[in-house]
Amino acid sequence: MANASSGRDIRLDLFRGLALWFIFLDHIPTNVMSWLTVRNYGFSDATEIFVFISGYTAVIAYSRMMQRDGWIRASSRIYRRVWQLYVAHILLFVAFSAQVAWVSIARDTPALIEEMELLGFGDNPYQAILEAALLRFRPVNLDVLPLYIVLLAAFPFVLPAVVRWPLGVIAVSVGLYAATCHFNWNLAAYPDGKVWFFNPMAWQVVFHVGAACAVLGPRLAWLDRFRWPLTALAVVYLLFALFIALSWQYNPLQRQVPMWINKLLYPIDKTNIDILRFTHFLAIAWLVRVAIPQSASILKWAIWGPLRRCGEQSLLIFCLGTFLALSGQVTVSHFEDSIVSQVVVSITGILIMCLAAYIAAWFKDGGPSSSAGIPRAAGALT
């Protein structure tokens, strides 16, 4: 728990902010700016970063509360948060649908049909609304929050275990992950036959390993006796993943990859988070830990302000980013996928996200009414 008391780890907000920017950029289907995100350089993408940090910060936010006020109090706070996430998801669903409807009405008929498909309301809009309320129906790109809701709803039962036996929780979590992949378990979605795009029973492994790392905190220093071998391993693995990722872009490289390696690699499943994706993320996380310690002075540079602010207001910025990605998609296709429109849309979107994050922080600091400024609560982490 030492980690929770030794001050706020700026890296969490910073990298979560970065993940949110990446998610926004990657959610615009044709976007040259997505070359700036991790997904084109290896197996994992921003989702792993977001889910891992969410697990990590959940422990920081609720473990001390549980020690101080007891399990019931902490659990009710977690469920209050789950409720906020649910409300945010439903609001996002409505805003998303309204935007699609607005675009459809403003446009010609074929586009209208396309946009209605995007909503997936299909033959029975009433049922679709019911299914949306049950989290079973989610239009494109609205898959991450339901995953987070399920993971956090289970967290009151994980929390007492993870603070006592973090390694035990990792073991159980990896066990559930392996069983899920082996038996092909998933939760049902709407319409019939669909399943959750992010399978909670598989993706929980990222969340719970993140939570366990937060509990282990300084004890992770134990790993430092293998610092160099681990670092070398991570670098080699990341270079290998980079080579494979580039082979998707250049056929001559693709032909260099021996068939037995291809056999081992593919498919690199996203729904059940393929082990290649997870280990790729862990390799990145290890290198970040080695290269940027918590006390690194580079973290205090003012230039990271916007990223940190976005990371602190993660729920708001996530929802806004999803909404803006749809606007971006519509805008870019309006300009026939021109590169300029992609760059302008990306930069404008990130500017709006930053602006919103600063406004939200200003409100939290006391907003327009307070001149003294109330110090921000550390509990606002998740």
Added chain:
Amino acid sequence: MRVCLHGLVILAALVAFGSPVTVNAQSMAHCRAKAELLDLGAPLPIARKSVAERKYLKILALGSSSTAGYGVSNPAFAYPTQLWRGLEKALPGVDIDLVNRGMGGQDIEEMAARMRVEMQSNLPSLVIWQTGTNAAIRHMPLDTFESTLRAGIRLGKSLGADFVLMNLQYVPAVVAAQDKEAYEQAMARVAKELDAGLFRRYDIMRSWYDDGMPYAQFVQLDGLHLNDFGQKCIGQLLTKSILRALTGP
């Protein structure tokens, strides 16, 4: 906000100088296939009759994740919707009805098992049956695959519909599978034997790759599923094939 702006200028500079040589142009100009690859190899008499006499065509798209449109950024990009839109446009005055019954991850036995229910609740004149990929990557016994396929088509035909089989996709996960060509050949064999059409997706996509199109252009990053471009293009080429069979000599 000033700092934020600075950050974005740096970002923009990175994009300008750091972006790799190929930009995935999702432009449909790259969507092509040789004419002989688009020949279904069988007439579609029932569908043809329905179009001519009733000005109506009901199509059932039966399949796994390709049909369901797994991972595309807009469900409208999945090949069944592209087919529906293409036919509506090309056959003015004909009412096209497309029922999408794609279920991600299903193998041929699961699809054959629901063939009767799906057909009886929809009564199509044309069934597009997309299959083979899951069998190849899960190493289903080849004779089971072939006999299930044969039984499924026989059943479907007895209920009064033409069939078009869509075979495997040419993607890293399939290319790495041991006997992918055996499944492809089994589908060709059964199609010929039972007078069903065959949409040669495998050969079409292979010709893209052999012509120098990188996987990233048409495959998702999981190395298995078609991306937006792949789905749209397959949908457009399938439309061409079916139109040729419906309106040709």
